Amino acid sequence: MCNPGLKERHWEEISAVVGIAINPEKKDSQMTLKTALQYDFIKNIEAIDIINDTATREFAIEQIMNK
Numbered sequence: 001m002c003n004p005g006l007k008e009r010h011w012e013e014i015s016a017v018v019g020i021a022i023n024p025e026k027k028d029s030q031m032t033l034k035t036a037l038q039y040d041f042i043k044n045i046e047a048i049d050i051i052n053d054t055a056t057r058e059f060a061i062e063q064i065m066n067k
Contacts, residue, residue, distance in 0.1 A: 001036070003052055005059025010051050017047045 001024065006014075011023045020039050024031045041048065 001031075003055055003059075005055040005057075005062075006052065007055065007058075010055045013051050014048055017044050017051070 008023065015021050015023075018039055018041055020035075022031050022035075
């Protein structure tokens with residue numbers, strides 16, 4: 001959840017998977033570990049992991065392109 005490659009579009013995908021609107025990039029976000037446990041993110045960990053991996057690869061490509 002602390003991946004710097006996670007962009008708004010990735011958070012929208014994660015939100016759709018877990019069924020709650022989340023976007024830690026916003027300063028008024030109420031996303032906490034307690035919230036994650038409350039909404040049982042663990043049951044969706046595989047889908048979240050796929051989104052996270054995609055974000056990581058996209059971020060790496062962006063970094064290479066910026067150089």
